[in-house]
Amino acid sequence: MSRDGVISPAWMANLLDDKEWRFRRMETLLKLQPSxxxxxxxxxxxxxxxxxxxxxxxxxxxxxxxxxxxELSGKVVQLxxxxxxxxxxxxxxxxxxxxxxxxxxxxxLPLPFRDQSIDGIVMGELAEHEVVSEAHRVLKKGGKILxxxxxxxxxxxxxxxxxxxxxxxxNVIRAEVREGVWLVHAVKLK
Numbered sequence: 001m002s003r004d005g006v007i008s009p010a011w012m013a014n015l016l017d018d019k020e021w022r023f024r025r026m027e028t029l030l031k032l033q034p035s036x037x038x039x040x041x042x043x044x045x046x047x048x049x050x051x052x053x054x055x056x057x058x059x060x061x062x063x064x065x066x067x068x069x070x071e072l073s074g075k076v077v078q079l080x081x082x083x084x085x086x087x088x089x090x091x092x093x094x095x096x097x098x099x100x101x102x103x104x105x106x107x108x109l110p111l112p113f114r115d116q117s118i119d120g121i122v123m124g125e126l127a128e129h130e131v132v133s134e135a136h137r138v139l140k141k142g143g144k145i146l147x148x149x150x151x152x153x154x155x156x157x158x159x160x161x162x163x164x165x166x167x168x169x170x171n172v173i174r175a176e177v178r179e180g181v182w183l184v185h186a187v188k189l190k
Contacts, residue, residue: 035054035055036056039059041058043081043157044124045079045125045157046125046126048126049128061155065149066181067082067084067124067148068083068178069085070085070148071085072087072121073120076118077113077118077121079122080124085122087122110137111137114138115137116143118143119139119140121144121146122145123135123148123166125148125150125155127162129165139188141188141189143188145186146186147182148181159175159184163175166184166186
């Protein structure tokens with residue numbers, strides 16, 4: 001990283017691509033506080049989250065995803081790139097601190113919800129250990145989490161990686177493809 005807060009494309013590419021770094025990435029970026037992040041093929045959900053930290057320049061951008069509507073009910077929070085179906089959309093503009101249906105939140109982590117206060121979470125093209133830990137904290141016992149992503153060849157997160165990261169804290173029930181989008185269904189048991 002340079003003195004002016006710009007992370008080089010090579011360093012950022014390594015950080016985005018290196019699976020070993022994935023579980024420490026957000027913690028590292030929050031400590032570094034860069035002003036610009038440069039990467040290649042950043043998934044849209046991760047881009048939404050990273051833009052809370054710095055300006056993101058994608059050298060190999062993809063089109064935004066077109067997700068099918070989610071079918072979760074109750075108090076639902078959407079993390080990453082949002083899907084149709086409603087819920088509280090986190091990390092979007094403008095920055096509101098209101099927790100009502102359809103409102104948007106500007107905080108990053110920790111999520112601004114009480115422990116076990118959310119019925120369902122939708123994660124759109126996002127696979128971060130820190131986010132999954134926070135999702136586990138705020139989701140009620142028996143609550144559902146739905147990971148959505150396009151195929152990596154179309155700019156999405158690897159669905160095997162998404163399933164693996166979700167299984168770190170949740171019981172993954174099934175994975176399916178609907179309308180060209182991978183859906184990974186999981187539930188909180190404890």
